[in-house]
Amino acid sequence: MKAVLLLSYASLQSIDDVPAFYTHLFHGKTPPPEMMMAAMSRFRSIGTADPLGSVTSRLAAALEQRLSLYLNEEVRVYQTAKHTSPFVEETTRQIVADGATRLYTFPMSPLYSRTGTAAYHLRVRKKLASLDTEIPVDEINHWHLYPAVVQALARRLRTALQWISAANRPKTTVLFTAHSQPGLPSANMEFIAAFREMAAAVAAEACWNHWRLAYRSPGSPPQKWLGPDILEAIRDIAATEGKAVVVCDLLSLIENVEAVFDCRIHSHNEASSYGLEFAATEFLNDAADYVDALVGCIAERMS
Structure with a gap:
């Protein structure tokens, strides 16, 4: 067996x-x-x-x-x-x-x-x-690059992008997120490279080229954690005249309380406070x- x-x-x-x-x-x-x-x-x-x-x-x-x-x-x-x-x-x-x-x-x-x-x-x-x-x-x-997984994520990303109003869609940034990792970038090179590879693959499958990486759920100082933080990234998008944000998490493919708060509630509140339209992709769960x-x-x- x-x-x-x-x-x-x-x-x-x-x-x-x-x-x-x-x-x-x-x-x-x-x-x-x-x-x-x-x-x-x-x-x-x-x-x-x-x-x-x-x-x-x-x-x-x-x-x-x-x-x-x-x-x-x-x-x-x-x-x-x-x-x-x-x-x-x-x-x-x-x-x-x-x-x-x-x-x-x-x-x-x-x-x-x-x-x-x-x-x-x-x-x-x-x-x-x-x-x-x-x-x-x-x-x-x-x-992380298995084709059917990338396709499933891209399908959710296209749905979220379509939900953004037509007027704001051209100035929409996709924020691919993952739970932050402890340590400096030099200690997490393999993780960062895979994260970027997966984001690029999903974005290409969804035919969307305006995206960036951000991290969520960092631990407490003085421990160093990977950045930028997702809320910082949202503020930066607002400061550079973006109109909308779509958040797509690539680490938690199954819904959980921490990811719901980070990717939906906190990110939505931050985007709304800066006048940005917001959507988050659905989790894959057991679809x-x-x-x-x-x-x-x-x-x-x-x-």
């Missing part, structure tokens, strides 16, 4: 999971009460369960069915998370107990990073070593074209 392990950031199942999630984010330290209250407020404000966990679960079920049919053999798809249960260690143990003969690890974010993607893979390998198993592991990385894209991408690596 072949196993595919989907590597995700978090999978919150209840509002009661938020305190434990933030405690894990802070390496076991309970965040200040005001920070926790703000976090609870954000999760409640979207009016639905955090989509990251539920959408990833649906994707796992769809991929398991589709990959088994595509490859004509048994494939089981598991999901694991960095900051919530099921954690990497417990899921890896379950995969071994289920009798997997080969494991494929698949990060749900297309852009490879040393603090994200690489850390996930390392935890899987460490757990397998502790279980004294020799299951072969294939890491599926660098899928049919994205499921098809992932099946093709994973099956290609498996075969």
Whole structure:
């Protein structure tokens, strides 16, 4: 039996999971009460369960069915998370107990990073070593230019651009965003290069050449983080006589609370304060074209 392990950031199942999630984010330290209250407020404000966990679960079920049919053999798809249960260690143990003969690890974010993607893979390998198993592991990385993924994103980008009024569309800037990474640019050259490659590919597929890169969700100083920040970029567009902004995130392809606030709410408020028309692309989530894209991408690596 072949196993595919989907590597995700978090999978919150209840509002009661938020305190434990933030405690894990802070390496076991309970965040200040005001920070926790703000976090609870954000999760409640979207009016639905955090989509990251539920959408990833649906994707796992769809991929398991589709990959088994595509490859004509048994494939089981598991999901694991960095900051919530099921954690990497417990899921890896379950995969071994289920009798997997080969494991494929698949990060749900297309852009490879040393603090994200690489850390996930390392935890899987460490757990397998502790279980004294020799299951072969294939890491599926660098899928940011997979054609069907680029096409799915470009389809959403064209829809968002079309939503901008005809009068403002010629002076619309597309802001491709990704979660900022810790450290100076020199320490993140691979991530930055992949981010730019993916943005260029999506823009070309959407036939739109007025775009730039920006980052969101930086951590707190004194740690250095990649920039420019998305809100700074919006202000710069307004200062250079832009008329509209379309935000397209290339790291979080599945909707989640942090990305919703960064890419929609905060960015929309900032754009509106400067008189800019605004739209954000839809997340891919578990749409049919994205499921098809992932099946093709994973099956290609498996075969």
